[in-house]
Amino acid sequence: MLKISFVSEVGHRLLGYKSQSLLGLPRTRPLSLTVSITQKCNSKCKTCNIWKDPRNDQPSKELTLDEYDKIFKSIGRSVIWYTLSGGEPFLRKDIVEIARSIIKNSAPKVLIIPTNGLLCKRIVRETERILNILPSNTTLIVNLSLDGIGEEHDEIRGIPGNFTRCLETFGALKELKKTYPQSFELGVHSVVSRFNVENILELFDYVKNHLVPDSYICEIAENREELLNVTDYITPAIDLYEKTIRPLQHELRESLLHNKGLTGLIQAFRLKYYDYVITEMREKRRIIPCYAGRVSAQISPWGDVWPCCILAYQADMGNLRDVDLDFNKLWYSEKATRVRAQVFKGDCYCPMANVHYTNMTLTPKAMMGVIGNYLGARMGKK
Structure with missing residues (x-):
């Protein structure tokens, strides 16, 4: 399970970031890093075009294990917070060795791997191998993607039988969790798009009552440079989204009555996050400052460094192969500094959850709302 010490360390680090930012100091380093280890994907999702990328036929151009090291x-x-993403990250045959390199060199507190759940045996095998090399103070979180029940999920994901295979993988991972109860968390992640927005509450009830994951994440479909879908019509109408999310928020408030510690705090963050998404989508502007490119960043499968996957190549900070794979040299470069200034200026806005959580932590007003959600539920219980 996620350790309480993680909260204190993150809080300490974020206070340092905030102080450096206020003083205009440039030497901040990322707290959260997403590493896309492959562009290849065995799904054909309606909300993503990564699987169409012609570079998928040239996997040799992706960063090698030695380069990652x-x-x-x-x-x-x-x-302290790594995410190994894709594509489908478990298609990368050396995913365990990549995770081992992260653990050895960075000793993160959290390692997250999202998956479509199609490759049950491989996913379970590789997850167990990672758990076997995981330090006691690190938590592995595997999030399975589920966008509908039965054929609806298969239709959105573009693969017949996907729903059944995803449930098989979830069940096998849940069984594995019995062996690693302290270091392994199993989650479900749903993308709310125009294709499923009217059925999300039914899906939520199914997940809550039949799967009972450690966490359930519900994010709005985004147009991202990374996903090659910037011109696609995938985002649900804001009225429909709000109609769906408000009951979900009510469920979160109810669950806060029973969940305390870090689990409850994360749920309090999600409550506030949903409010920000609705406001930003309605007003089409950024509501709180964005620290992407300062406190969080992403590395593409080919070594490009971005402040986030929404902007991707629109705000490219450089390629690691051009600086002898020295992240710090790229991170503190003149080009990266310009990109950070561009992002912080506020010309863009987005509903991306990971970045929002970091931004909220660095914004006092937002944190007051998060703490209010948490304490309000605790007091309500009394």
């Missing part, structure tokens, strides 16, 4: 050595122990 050099990158993670240069990063050191500044990052």
